[in-house]
Amino acid sequence: MASSIPVFQTRDEMPQRYRETLEQMMKSQAYRELAAARMFGHGLQFVDSSKWLKFLVWHIGEETEHYLAVARMYEKFTGESVDPWVAERLAQKPIPFAQSWFELAMAQFLYDRGGFWQLQEYERCSYPPYREVIGKIIDEERGHQGLGERIVVEQCQTGRYDDCKQPLFEHWLKLGLLSFGRPQNEGNRYAIEVGLKKRDSGAVMQDFITDLKPAVRQCGLAFPPPARLGLEVPDSLDWEI
Ligand SMILES: [Fe+2]
Ligand SMILES: [Fe+2]
Numbered sequence: 299m300a301s302s303i304p305v306f307q308t309r310d311e312m313p314q315r316y317r318e319t320l321e322q323m324m325k326s327q328a329y330r331e332l333a334a335a336r337m338f339g340h341g342l343q344f345v346d347s348s349k350w351l352k353f354l355v356w357h358i359g360e361e362t363e364h365y366l367a368v369a370r371m372y373e374k375f376t377g378e379s380v381d382p383w384v385a386e387r388l389a390q391k392p393i394p395f396a397q398s399w400f401e402l403a404m405a406q407f408l409y410d411r412g413g414f415w416q417l418q419e420y421e422r423c424s425y426p427p428y429r430e431v432i433g434k435i436i437d438e439e440r441g442h443q444g445l446g447e448r449i450v451v452e453q454c455q456t457g458r459y460d461d462c463k464q465p466l467f468e469h470w471l472k473l474g475l476l477s478f479g480r481p482q483n484e485g486n487r488y489a490i491e492v493g494l495k496k497r498d499s500g501a502v503m504q505d506f507i508t509d510l511k512p513a514v515r516q517c518g519l520a521f522p523p524p525a526r527l528g529l530e531v532p533d534s535l536d537w538e539i
Contacts (some may be wrong), residue, residue: 303424303493309375319489320425321376321478325387328368328380328505330477331435333393335361337405344399357406357442364435371431393473400453401466406446408470414439415506436483447513451521454517467514468522472529478502481532500532511539 306312312320338358358377365384372380393409396402401539417436423429454463479486481500507521514521521537 305424305425305426315488316492316494317361319485319492319494320428321372323420323428324368324372324375325380325383327417327432328365328372328384329387330382331361331365331368333388334409334413335365337393337395337409338402340395341399341402344402349435350399353445360438360442364438367431367435371427373429374408389458394469396504400450400459400462401470403446403449403453404463404466404470405473406442407450408446408467408474408503409440409477410446411443411509412474412506414443415502415509416477419495419497419502422496423495451513451516454519460518463517464519467517467519468526471510471522472527474506475503475529475531478506478511479532481508500535503531505535507535515539 306316309317335358338354338361338535342351342354342358345354369380369384370435372378374432414436417432417439420428420432421436423432453459478499480501486498490497521539524531524535524537
């Protein structure tokens with residue numbers, strides 16, 4: 299971290315904008331972690347073997363732990379619970395639930411991967427407690443998305459999902475990309491300037507897309523034309539597989 303970036307130990311010494319940006323980061327992450335726990339919890343109905351039951355319960359448990367860890371940090375920081383904010387946000391903006399085991403794997407592959415790349419932007423966060431909390435979460439997210447990818451690749455290669463794989467891929471690709479927020483905006487620039495995050499969302503999107511390419515190829519999928527995603531993404535993104 300550049301030495302010119304100030305490190306604030308307490309909430310009181312932070313400029314208002316810094317404090318608000320940091321609180322927004324915590325709230326958004328809390329929302330995403332609990333949304334993931336709910337989505338994978340909903341997915342229990344698609345499980346038909348003990349092996350996958352154990353795996354899914356483990357995954358739901360980890361997402362719940364992530365939520366609780368962020369919620370504890372938020373409460374320690376603000377003196378208030380994040381639960382009401384997250385509950386309201388989930389009511390207003392629910393994450394769509396997967397409708398099949400295949401779709402659940404797609405969600406794990408893309409939604410979890412979005413979170414994984416986004417959190418890496420905070421791993422040198424200028425607020426030290428955030429760094430500690432997310433270090434462990436990043437390691438666990440690495441496992442989630444890796445497993446989701448393996449399942450999706452295996453299932454795509456059976457040929458059984460040829461009809462539905464591309465639309466489901468595009469749907470969850472969009473939800474994964476939404477983790478990064480809008481590229482090149484004022485809020486982004488401020489967060490980078492004060493060391494709360496590393497880079498602009500556009501740069502993170504590129505890493506995410508590049509990381510997906512080998513699996514996209516193995517699955518026989520294709521990236522949609524960016525306009526079809528209905529998202530603001532930089533024109534310079536390299537989608538070539
Ligand atoms: Fe998580
Ligand atoms: Fe996860």
